[in-house]
Amino acid sequence: MSETVQDPKTELDPQLDRQLDPRSDHKAAKQRTFLEHLATTCSVEKSMKVAGIPCSTLYSWQEKDPGFAAAWLKALAAGYQLLEIEMLERARKGVKRKIYYHGKRVATVRDHDHKMAMKLLTLHKKSVALVRAAQAELAAEPEPVRDTLDEKLKKINVRLRAYQAEKRRKRLGVDLDDERASVTDGA
Numbered sequence: 450m451s452e453t454v455q456d457p458k459t460e461l462d463p464q465l466d467r468q469l470d471p472r473s474d475h476k477a478a479k480q481r482t483f484l485e486h487l488a489t490t491c492s493v494e495k496s497m498k499v500a501g502i503p504c505s506t507l508y509s510w511q512e513k514d515p516g517f518a519a520a521w522l523k524a525l526a527a528g529y530q531l532l533e534i535e536m537l538e539r540a541r542k543g544v545k546r547k548i549y550y551h552g553k554r555v556a557t558v559r560d561h562d563h564k565m566a567m568k569l570l571t572l573h574k575k576s577v578a579l580v581r582a583a584q585a586e587l588a589a590e591p592e593p594v595r596d597t598l599d600e601k602l603k604k605i606n607v608r609l610r611a612y613q614a615e616k617r618r619k620r621l622g623v624d625l626d627d628e629r630a631s632v633t634d635g636a
Contacts, residue, residue, distance in 0.1 A: 480510065480517060484524040491528035533569075540566035 483500035490496060497507050511518045543559035 476510075480520075483507070484520050487521070488524040488527040489531065491525060491532055536565065537569055537573075540569050 479500045479502050483496045483502055486496035486499045487493065493507075497504060511521055540562065543561040545557055546560050547554050548556040548558060
């Protein structure tokens with residue numbers, strides 16, 4: 450006769466549960482701070498410190514929350530994109546360097562790192578080639594798929610017509626047999 454009473458919290462949907470848990474807003478704010486900082490710095494360690502999240506907690510969230518893990522990757526990708534843009538800018542325009550003589554600044558020059566520029570161009574060339582290959586693959590895929598589908602539809606159509614013809618033959622054959630039987634019986 451003992452009836453088990455379920456904990457009302459287990460019956461709540463996750464969104465309602467989040468609304469009832471006062472820590473959820475705090476957690477969301479910390480995650481948002483972490484992700485925003487990560488997107489601008491590409492540094493998990495610095496972002497973790499800025500957000501005030503312990504390392505174990507951060508990686509636990511990443512492991513248990515697929516949405517947070519996806520946002521983490523997206524923020525990291527955005528950070529690397531910013532870094533790439535900054536490096537390209539430095540390669541193009543160079544970096545200002547102050548020239549001092551006897552403790553006084555006498556000039557400012559721009560230094561260009563040609564090795565970095567060549568590496569960036571090589572990486573860019575590879576990424577462009579990958580994008581073009583992917584685009585060509587996407588453009589080429591629909592035709593074979595469409596051809597395969599057309600072939601399958603033709604085969605299905607042939608089988609359907611054969612089935613319908615067989616049905617007609619049987620129906621007509623039965624009707625003809627009935628007519629022959631009635632003709633021979635009546636004669």
